[in-house]
Amino acid sequence: MIRLSIPVRQALAKLTLPVLIAAAFGLMLLGKADALLAERARMALADALAPIFGVLAEPLGSVRAVADDAQDTFSLYSENARLRDENERLRRWQSVALALEAENATLKANLHWIPDPAPSYVSARVVADAGGVYARAVLLSVGPNHSVTKGQIALDERGLVGRVTELGSRSARVLLITDMNSRIPVILEGSRARAMLVGTNGQRPRLMYWTEGQLPAEGEHVVTSAEANAFPAGLPVGTVHYSSSNVPEVEPAARLDRLEVVRLFDYGLRGVVPPESNGSLRAQGPERQR
Amino acid sequence: MDKVPGIRPRPTVGRLLDMAARRGFPGSTTALMLLVTAAPLGVPGQAELQASIALASVFFWSLFRPASMPPAIVFALGLLADLLGYAPPGVGVLTLLIAHGLALRWRRVLVRQGFLLVWLAFVGVAIGAATIQWALTSLLTFRLLPPGPGLFQAAIGAGLYPALATLLTRAHQTLAEPEQA
Numbered sequence: 388m389i390r391l392s393i394p395v396r397q398a399l400a401k402l403t404l405p406v407l408i409a410a411a412f413g414l415m416l417l418g419k420a421d422a423l424l425a426e427r428a429r430m431a432l433a434d435a436l437a438p439i440f441g442v443l444a445e446p447l448g449s450v451r452a453v454a455d456d457a458q459d460t461f462s463l464y465s466e467n468a469r470l471r472d473e474n475e476r477l478r479r480w481q482s483v484a485l486a487l488e489a490e491n492a493t494l495k496a497n498l499h500w501i502p503d504p505a506p507s508y509v510s511a512r513v514v515a516d517a518g519g520v521y522a523r524a525v526l527l528s529v530g531p532n533h534s535v536t537k538g539q540i541a542l543d544e545r546g547l548v549g550r551v552t553e554l555g556s557r558s559a560r561v562l563l564i565t566d567m568n569s570r571i572p573v574i575l576e577g578s579r580a581r582a583m584l585v586g587t588n589g590q591r592p593r594l595m596y597w598t599e600g601q602l603p604a605e606g607e608h609v610v611t612s613a614e615a616n617a618f619p620a621g622l623p624v625g626t627v628h629y630s631s632s633n634v635p636e637v638e639p640a641a642r643l644d645r646l647e648v649v650r651l652f653d654y655g656l657r658g659v660v661p662p663e664s665n666g667s668l669r670a671q672g673p674e675r676q677r
Numbered sequence: 678m679d680k681v682p683g684i685r686p687r688p689t690v691g692r693l694l695d696m697a698a699r700r701g702f703p704g705s706t707t708a709l710m711l712l713v714t715a716a717p718l719g720v721p722g723q724a725e726l727q728a729s730i731a732l733a734s735v736f737f738w739s740l741f742r743p744a745s746m747p748p749a750i751v752f753a754l755g756l757l758a759d760l761l762g763y764a765p766p767g768v769g770v771l772t773l774l775i776a777h778g779l780a781l782r783w784r785r786v787l788v789r790q791g792f793l794l795v796w797l798a799f800v801g802v803a804i805g806a807a808t809i810q811w812a813l814t815s816l817l818t819f820r821l822l823p824p825g826p827g828l829f830q831a832a833i834g835a836g837l838y839p840a841l842a843t844l845l846t847r848a849h850q851t852l853a854e855p856e857q858a
Contacts, residue, residue: 520725
């Protein structure tokens, strides 16, 4: 160790904090200049933690299940009545749906309709919330030899959850549709009007830029639109609900606050190029021209 | 090392290790708390809780045992918090370093005061930290973020501090005391 006189050492000790504060600003600039670096560091950390979180998730899940069970016992009677009602209603709808399905099949057969290819998917466990204070995202544990790519679409058993935005070797981050950076082209199922679904970091994303004169109706179903080639058409997103300040919002069909397992679909859509491949394309640019 | 005259046990390897562990206690427990609050606990407001715990812990140790919470450790903790909390890197580092600096500056006055005044000082720091984080995150993402989560974060920090300070005071007198090695 270098021997320094006491005044020099004291001066150095006083300098550490300002230098480190300057380094913090440097870090911010670096993070802004090279967003990829921050993303890599983050995913490396997430990769290291994902197995631990995966192990932790099971006992925590069972604890939550016990708590839920205890709550359910209290509402058993009213829940039963509600379910019987709903069952009755759904049975009626089922017969309608079956009739429509049959009719649809004959119409498609007559029209020589090209069927959509069946998409391949993998299921992954949600291991942690990956949003932080100012974002809405979840972390998935995907195992070491996964085939997940950026831009794949995540759905739970009820509807659209989000898209894969960051990818590590054993974890993936899915940006939820409620995040304020999320923009999803949608179709209002009743009026077939197009609109954008814009996340606000709140519980319900907002509907914007709908076709003029086609006001979204309360309770109308909202599905994805194939415009911009980022999503396939017709994935269930949610239902329109007007907020107290009369802004049309969408109540997500997916249970975003209690995601456990999501399915990642590969529709082979590359309409919106994820940031990383954009950067690497630029890096490969000159070679391609040669 | 010999600032206080007196008889003390011989510095054997075991004792030196023990002292090092006690010196490392504040930094390592703060890092551990950050990792635990990043786990899928399913607690509402977990992200805000994580940010508040880091701030409260760094403030407490900088105030009462600054030798065990040097600026370099604060920097590392801030970086860990940024990476775990998906904030733009550097934002958490800066707020923790500022909290550390303020705690050092107010040290001479605050250490002699009762708990209530320290808590009030921390409430001020928590509000300031949430404001800085909100402003910097807004600036670095080029969009005006809603101020709600920041306020919530400050409120959680203020509410959490008494409980955390009680635990940390215990540790301060026992586990983190190098003299007891």
